[in-house]
Amino acid sequence: xxxxxxxxxxxxxxxxxxxxxxELEQVSQHMVERLRLYQKLSQGEEQILAELYKxxxxxxxxxxxxxxxxxxxxxxxxxxxxxxxxxxxxxxxxDWLQESFLLWMxxxxxxxxxxxxxxxxxxxxxxxxxxxxTPQESQIICPVIQxxxxxxxxx
Numbered sequence: 001x002x003x004x005x006x007x008x009x010x011x012x013x014x015x016x017x018x019x020x021x022x023e024l025e026q027v028s029q030h031m032v033e034r035l036r037l038y039q040k041l042s043q044g045e046e047q048i049l050a051e052l053y054k055x056x057x058x059x060x061x062x063x064x065x066x067x068x069x070x071x072x073x074x075x076x077x078x079x080x081x082x083x084x085x086x087x088x089x090x091x092x093x094x095d096w097l098q099e100s101f102l103l104w105m106x107x108x109x110x111x112x113x114x115x116x117x118x119x120x121x122x123x124x125x126x127x128x129x130x131x132x133x134t135p136q137e138s139q140i141i142c143p144v145i146q147x148x149x150x151x152x153x154x155x
Contacts (some may be wrong), residue, residue: 003043007064021134033053033136033137033140034071034090034091034140035090035091035134037090037137037140037141038087038090040133040137041085041090041141043085044132045083045084048083048125048128048129048132049076049079049080051128051132052079052124052125052128053076053120055128056120056121056124059124062118063117063120063121064117066112066114075117075121078108078119079106079125082101082105082148083125085101086141086144086148087141089144090140090144091143094143094144094147099114102147102148102151102152104153105151105152106151106154109152110154110155115152115153115154115155116153118149118152119149119153121147122145122146122148122152122153123149125145126142126145126146126149129141129142129145130142137149
């Protein structure tokens with residue numbers, strides 16, 4: 001998305017051609033959808049996370065116990081931060097998410113050997129979002145959540 005805008009911005013001595021205008025129109029329509037979803041998710045973040053933890057406590061009550069210690073507060077902070085980054089990527093693009101955030105988070109998850117926990121958390125989050133959002137909205141955000149899950153569950 002940002003690549004198309006960058007290409008259009010590089011037009012100096014001519015008018016944009018029909019293909020470039022069509023791409024720009026598609027990007028602008030897609031951006032409006034992303035902006036609406038961004039607002040919806042950012043305003044509903046607390047409710048989404050509350051429902052996520054409710055589901056996780058019901059299905060995986062011991063998920064946030066690490067070496068006999070309850071690490072749920074730390075995990076909640078990291079999941080909240082990750083969701084925030086996923087929502088930010090709606091505006092900045094998924095490439096930004098990969099470069100800026102996931103490599104760093106992946107290192108932490110691997111060092112603590114929490115890949116299986118991430119698999120449960122982000123699978124549950126994806127299911128939750130699919131049920132809470134319209135199919136069109138889910139098609140925008142769920143690939144981002146899948147990307148996060150895939151990255152954080154790699155051995």
